[in-house]
Amino acid sequence: MSTYLMRRLMYMILILLGASLLIFLLYAMMPGDFVTNNFKLPAERKAELREIYGLNKPVLERYMNWMNNAFHGNFGFSLSQQKPVLTLFNDYIWNSFLLAITSTFFTWLLAVVIGVVAAYKQYSWFDTMVMIFIFAAMSIPSFFIGLFLIKIMAVDLKWLPPGGMLVTGSNATGMEYIKEVVHHMFLPVVVMTLLGVGSLTRYFRSNMLDVIRQDFIRTARAKGMKERVVLYRHALRNAMLPAITLIGFELPGLFGGSLIIEKIFNWPGIGQLYMQSFTVRDYPLLMGFTMFIAILTVIGTLISDILYHVADPRVKL
């Protein structure tokens, strides 16, 4: 168990080091930076600022600096917002998390229920409808469905706000505040759920189909168990088992926000922050964000592995 974990951790750190170098080089390749791109500044002031921010040092030295700071828990300083990157993340991440956790909850709920029922009634009209729905959900261009729903629900029907998290200039508190946020969350959550539910439903459906054909399901029926018991105690448990690994893979999505959805719905999350910083080439923030997601991805994979080992009595670490 411990040697396995140690090996995994070592590999994780190596991959992250590789990722950090790659990310840094990618951003370093980008010509122009926050200072040079700013037309308002006079040339001398630019040179001065570049000196201050260390932008004129060789790439490798800048990378070493960046990594050194990162190891000390300092992911740099956002030039456009004049705040430490981590502070900014902390400001925006919880808004992203709110959207992500809500839509993830609905995605899983819908996927499990629809997937199980569709598998149980394979080849029925319900199953066919589900399959078509799954393909539709998997084929939607996210930005387009977002725009389309805003146009219909917000612009034309005026039922829901077109974007943001609160009404502009709102100072609602308590229940009023919650109501306002929920009102604004509705559309982005619908879109995010729609985008995720297709592949997950399909996953549960096919897992369930595999499990239903197993010998032990036949045994359960031969014992005279109720169909409900066969389905939920015997089949679903086995079908959920591999799904546990997915929980880890959800991690980057839960905390990393969604670049497209937050941008389209003008949601003040970390993805939207990234998109804003992208236009002004705020490298510390961009690199920090990309690295942050890479870290989440690696940790998520590790969690998935561990969860799988914990959940399945057959597998021992």
Added chain:
Amino acid sequence: MSSITGGLADTKQTAASPIRSSLWRQAFRRLRKNKLAMAGLAFIVFMFLVCFFGPLFSPYANNKINPAIMNQAPSFKHWLGTDLLGRDVLTRLLQAGRISLTVGIASMIISVIIGSILGAVAAYYRGIVDQIIMRIADLLLTIPSLPILFILGALLSEWKVPVEYRMYIVMLMLSFVGWPGLARLVRSQMLTIREREYMQAAIVLGLNDRRKLFNHMIPNIVPLLIVISTLSIGGAILSESVLSFFGLGVMPPTPTWGNMIDAANNLIDFEQHPWLWIPPGVAIFTTVIAINIFGDGLRDVLDPKQKK
């Protein structure tokens, strides 16, 4: 000596081919029975035909700018209206379809070629080669692909890549983020095949490497590759549209479905001229759904593991 083995391989090939072709024929017969998949295929063919030949019959194919008829709503003359330069939206939609479909297919082909070669090489040679290839793939899979694509897209703009070349570079960009997943899949599939009884039998029989690879391993992953390739066209079309929508992919005047939706970034066009951006969105959606349904039908008949 080599000519003798070559001859032997040839007779083996001809002896085996009737069986192989009948397996394919059986698969296609089953595919034809799948109404949903056939509808998907029919739609894909239709989309190709109208995008590649439709503009030839359009009186507005020259994209002439005509301020007199700008931003007109759909009418009998202009079925999907006109844009702010007075160009026919339907004609542009079809022309954009050519680019979007081409980019989708080309980037699929490139990433399938890179991914399957690297995956096969890794699985076949194992050891250090496998380590290097798979660690690079792991690395690329760790970094989120959308930011990578954004950076690469921004680089193109900064480097002032001529607009007409951008579409080719977008293909390469999409392949760059697409191959690691494919390589991993092909590798694991190859490793599974290696462990199968018939491969063990081939090893016991002392078949040489080339025979093992070409007669036994490659034919066994071709069905999977066909399925994955089909499905990844849909993904590539979606990615291209995202990039182009954010102005980081293919740029005007080269029209693509993604950059046509860019019209929605303009508040007035978004609210008052929906015919500018809804049709390309619907085109993306319907094309990708058709591809996915067809790909799934293919999977049912070609990938025996998934067969029900």
Added chain:
Amino acid sequence: MKNNVIEIDHLSTYFYTEEGAVKAVNDVSLRIREGETVCIVGESGCGKSVTAMSIMGLVEEPSGKVVDGRIHFEGRDLLRIDKHELRQIRGNDIAMIFQEPMSSLNPVLTIGMQVMEPLMEHQKLSKKEARKRAIELVELVGISRPEQIVDSYPHELSGGMLQRIMIAIAISCNPKLLIADEPTTALDVTIQAQILDMLRQIKEESNTSILLITHDLGVVAEIADYVIVMYSGKIVEEGDVVELFEHPLHPYTQGLLRSKPIIGQRQDELYSIPGQVPNPLELKESCYFYDRCEHCMSICRTQQPVLHSRAGRQKVACWLYEEGVSHG
């Protein structure tokens, strides 16, 4: 004369494939008496397992379907009662043991839970009582340390132990009929003997009737009272085990018995019936065995023989034994 526990009349179960309908069980009738062990023998694909699944009502729909017949059990027709009623019979009055003990138990539930389930469902025992009874049952099937075993998972036990657990589950509600579908095929020879012993013991102690499905004539000789030989979905011969082994009538039964090695007699080559089982999709009006039969006559190719009684309880479906058929 003992009563019949179950009477099956004209059972037909078909499977529907892309190429056409397969008559897996084709007009099969059989009776099982109280305390009697009936064996169905035949090659794989002859319909013996499907017969068992049809009795249990476990034929996979919609690909398979019981198309005709009656199954009388305790005054009811199992094919015509509703699902709810059938479910109360399954695992309670009729229990079943399967071929693969390794895959027949749920990998994520404890052994105890799986033994307790039918007890709580059919006997309405509380969880506590069921657990106590489960431990007794596990001990009864000859497993030591039953208290620990009930808390373990299937992957922690060997195949032989798992099959014992399957038997414990099957006998938990004192069924009148125990169906065992190739219960020893997946096990080592020494374990096979132990499992067969256990089945015999169950039959003797609680007068349970057993329907045992096997392709192994050794198993038949050891445990059966009555034997049914199936070929391509039909019964070709049946009779008391001694009669049938001493005077097999049907050429297929004769072939089966000849292909069994006999201890003390070394042969250079073991006999095997020539030819192959016919494709179930291409069955025509004929004896299904005609092209492998060394006594094949012209009538065998065009008409199907019917199962007719011979001496004692023995029955055979073969033109060789019909009056007025020209031999040769």
